[in-house]
Amino acid sequence: MAHPSRPVACVALPIPEATLHRLREKLEVRQLAPGFDRDALHAALDGASGLLCSNLLPIDGELFDAAPALRVVSNFGVGFDNVDVAEASARGVAICNTPGVLSEAVADLTMLLILAAARRMLENASFVTGGGWSRGEARPPLGFDLAGKTLGIVGFGRIGQAVARRALVFGMNVAYQDVLDDPRVGFETCLQCDIEDLLRRSDVVSLHVNLSPQTHHLIGHEQLEQMKSTAWLVNTSRGPVVDQAALVDALRRGAIAGAALDVLEEEPPALHDPILSLPNVILLPHVGSATIETRQAMLDLAVENLLASLDDRMPPACVNPEALGRHEIQRGGSP
Numbered sequence: 001m002a003h004p005s006r007p008v009a010c011v012a013l014p015i016p017e018a019t020l021h022r023l024r025e026k027l028e029v030r031q032l033a034p035g036f037d038r039d040a041l042h043a044a045l046d047g048a049s050g051l052l053c054s055n056l057l058p059i060d061g062e063l064f065d066a067a068p069a070l071r072v073v074s075n076f077g078v079g080f081d082n083v084d085v086a087e088a089s090a091r092g093v094a095i096c097n098t099p100g101v102l103s104e105a106v107a108d109l110t111m112l113l114i115l116a117a118a119r120r121m122l123e124n125a126s127f128v129t130g131g132g133w134s135r136g137e138a139r140p141p142l143g144f145d146l147a148g149k150t151l152g153i154v155g156f157g158r159i160g161q162a163v164a165r166r167a168l169v170f171g172m173n174v175a176y177q178d179v180l181d182d183p184r185v186g187f188e189t190c191l192q193c194d195i196e197d198l199l200r201r202s203d204v205v206s207l208h209v210n211l212s213p214q215t216h217h218l219i220g221h222e223q224l225e226q227m228k229s230t231a232w233l234v235n236t237s238r239g240p241v242v243d244q245a246a247l248v249d250a251l252r253r254g255a256i257a258g259a260a261l262d263v264l265e266e267e268p269p270a271l272h273d274p275i276l277s278l279p280n281v282i283l284l285p286h287v288g289s290a291t292i293e294t295r296q297a298m299l300d301l302a303v304e305n306l307l308a309s310l311d312d313r314m315p316p317a318c319v320n321p322e323a324l325g326r327h328e329i330q331r332g333g334s335p
Contacts, residue, residue, distance in 0.1 A: 006026065006027055006028050007026075007027050007028065007049040007050060007071075007310045008027065008028045008029075008030065008047055008048040008049055008050070008069075009023060009027040009028070009029055009030070009048060009049065009050035009051070009052060009306060009310070010030045010032065010041070010044040010045050010048045010050070010051045010052070010053075011023070011029055011030065011031045011032065011052045011053075012032045012036065012041060012044075012051060012052065012053040012054070012057060013052065013053055013054045013076055014034060015052075015299060016299075019299060019303060022303065023052075023303065023306075023307075026307055026310075026311070027050070027307075027310065030044045030048065032044055041057075041063070041066075042063070042066035042067070045063070045066055045067035045070065046066070046067070047069050048067055048069060048070060049069055049070060049071045049072070049310055050070070050071060050072045050073075050074065050306050050309065050310050051067070051070060051072070051073045051074065052074045052076070052302060052303070052306050053073065053074070053075065053076065054075075054076050054077065055075040055076060055077030055078075055079050055080060055081075055082050055097065056077075056082060056267075057082055058082055059073055059082055059083040059084065059088070059095075060083075060084045060087065061084060061087050064087060064088070064091050064093065070091075070093050071092070071093060071094065071309060071310065072093065072094040072095075072096060072305070072306060072309035072310060072315070073088065073093060073094070073095050073096070074096045074302045074303070074305040074306040074309070074315075075095065075096060075097045075098070075302065076098065076298060076299065076302045077097060077098060077289075077298070078097055078098055078099045078100075078102055079097070079210065079211060079238060080095055080097050080319050081210065081211040081212065081238065083095050083319075085319060085320055088320060088323060089320045089322060089323045091323075092323050092325075093323055094309050094315065094318050094320060094321070094323045094324050095318070095319040095320050095323070096302070096305035096306070096309065096315050096316075096317055096318050096319065097305075097317055097319055098297075098298040098301040098302050098305075098317060099158065099317055100158060100317075101294060101297040101298055101301055102159075102288070102289040102294050102297075102298060103158040103159045103162045104162055104294075105288065105289050105290075105291045105293075105294040106159050106162075106236055106288040106289060107159055107162035107163045107165075107166060108166075109236055109262060109284075109287065109288050110159075110163045110166075110206055110208075110234060110236045110288075111163065111166045111167070111170075113234050113236070113260035113262070113282060113284075114146070114151070114167075114204055114206070114232075114234060114260070115146070116260060116282055117204070117232045117234070117258055117260045117282060118143050118144050118145070118146055118204075119143040120140050120141065120142075120143045122282060123140035123141075124139075124140055127139060127140055144203075146167075146170045146171065146172050147170060147171030147172065148171060148172075148173070149172055149173070149203040149204065150172065150173040150174070150175055150201055150202045150203050150204075151163075151164075151167045151172045151173070151174050151175070151202065151203070151204045151205075151206060152174075152175045152176070152177070152198040152199065152201065152202030152204065152205045152206070153174060153175070153176040153177070153206050153208060154176075154177050154195060154198065154205065154206070154207050154208065154209060154218070154219075155177075155178060155207065155208035155209035155210075155237065156176040156177070156178035156180075156184060156187075156208070157178070157208065159208045159236075160176060160178070160206075160208035161184065161187065163206055163208065164176065164187060164190060168189070168190075172204075173191070174187070174189075174190040174191070175190065175191040175192075175193055175197075175198050175201060175202060176190055176191070176192055176193075176198070177192070177193060177194060177195045177198045178192075195223070196226060199223055199226040199227050200226055200227070200228075202227070202228070202231060203228065203230065203231055203232070204231065204232045204233075204234060205219075205227060205231060205232070205233050205234065206234040206235075206236070207219065207233075207234065207235045207236070207237045207241055207242070208236070208237050209237055209238075209241060210237070210238070211237070211238035211240055211241060215238075215241050216240050216241070217240065217241070217242070217243040217246075218241050218242070219233065219241060219242045219243065219246075219247070220242075220243035220246045221243070221246040221249070221250075224246060224247065224250040224255055224256060225250075225255060227255070227256050228256070228257075229254060229255060229256060229257065230256075230257050231256050231257060232256065232257055232258045232259065232260060233247070233256060233258075233259045233260070233261075234259070234260045234261075235259070235260075235261045235262065235263055236262040236263065236288045237263065238263055239261075239263040239264040239265040239266070239267060240265050241263075242261075242265070244264065244265040244266075244275060247259060247275070248274050248275055248278065251278050251280055251281060252278070257280065258280035258281060258282070259280070259281050259282070260281075260282040261275075261281065261282070261283055261284070262284045262285075262286055262287060262288050263286055263288075264283075264286075267285075267286055268285065301316060301317060304316055305317055305318070309324070312325075
């Protein structure tokens with residue numbers, strides 16, 4: 001095929017026309033239609049140097065085989081568990097993501113879920129809209145105060161710290177566990193502990209870790225049994241961090257009081273997934289970053305990551321910076 005004078009970029013997610021115009025000023029853009037299949041993606045990647053995509057799109061050896069000219073994959077999202085990073089690095093493909101810009105939005109949603117659980121928000125709202133209040137029926141059970149309760153945060157990076165700041169304002173005690181052992185500046189009143197201690201002492205456990213082989217099913221039968229029977233589990237990280245079958249079992253048995261989840265192991269869930277019918281679960285459709293401002297900031301960063309990489313500049317957020325510049329070397333060019 002003829003090689004254009006400008007780099008080719010494949011766009012595999014819907015973006016505003018203004019953003020497309022920004023890309024077209026520097027690149028030859030191939031925009032995939034919604035609902036594209038793997039064959040259409042591979043065809044669009046033929047000769048392409050860059051890929052802008054959702055962080056739900058699998059990026060693996062098969063894709064790299066179909067796109068030997070690929071130099072950068074710019075993920076729209078902070079997570080990159082969709083990517084075989086080791087394979088990307090071996091092939092000199094930079095993997096970029098959008099950290100930082102969504103921390104406040106996800107922390108807001110986490111706090112919303114904690115409040116909804118504590119004050120039985122969904123039950124009380126349904127009591128009104130379903131006519132129970134008007135008919136004089138018995139009200140839902142009482143909720144609980146947050147002040148004086150312990151919030152256990154698993155994963156104390158940007159989002160975990162943003163959640164801690166909000167919880168402290170509500171008068172909660174905060175315990176946290178992280179792979180880094182150094183105490184966090186500004187959180188001296190928070191207790192750093194191991195995950196077993198955190199699970200035993202917490203009234204609410206909130207998960208804020210990346211999905212990796214080490215965190216897959218981080219919360220399973222054993223961990224759920226360590227929690228208080230009155231405790232709630234909140235997950236706004238990634239669904240597979242929790243063994244969902246074990247969670248359903250714990251919720252049915254009353255081993256924990258409830259779960260508030262923005263993410264599930266299978267998204268969207270099957271219509272007859274048992275978690276959908278449990279009364280002690282709050283479920284949202286993976287909307288942690290779903291605000292106008294945050295999604296725009298994520299897109300702006302993803303676009304800048306793409307443009308910088310294809311312009312041989314350091315992208316703002318690169319997961320594997322060691323891959324930058326290696327692609328041309330591997331193809332026999334100069335570094």
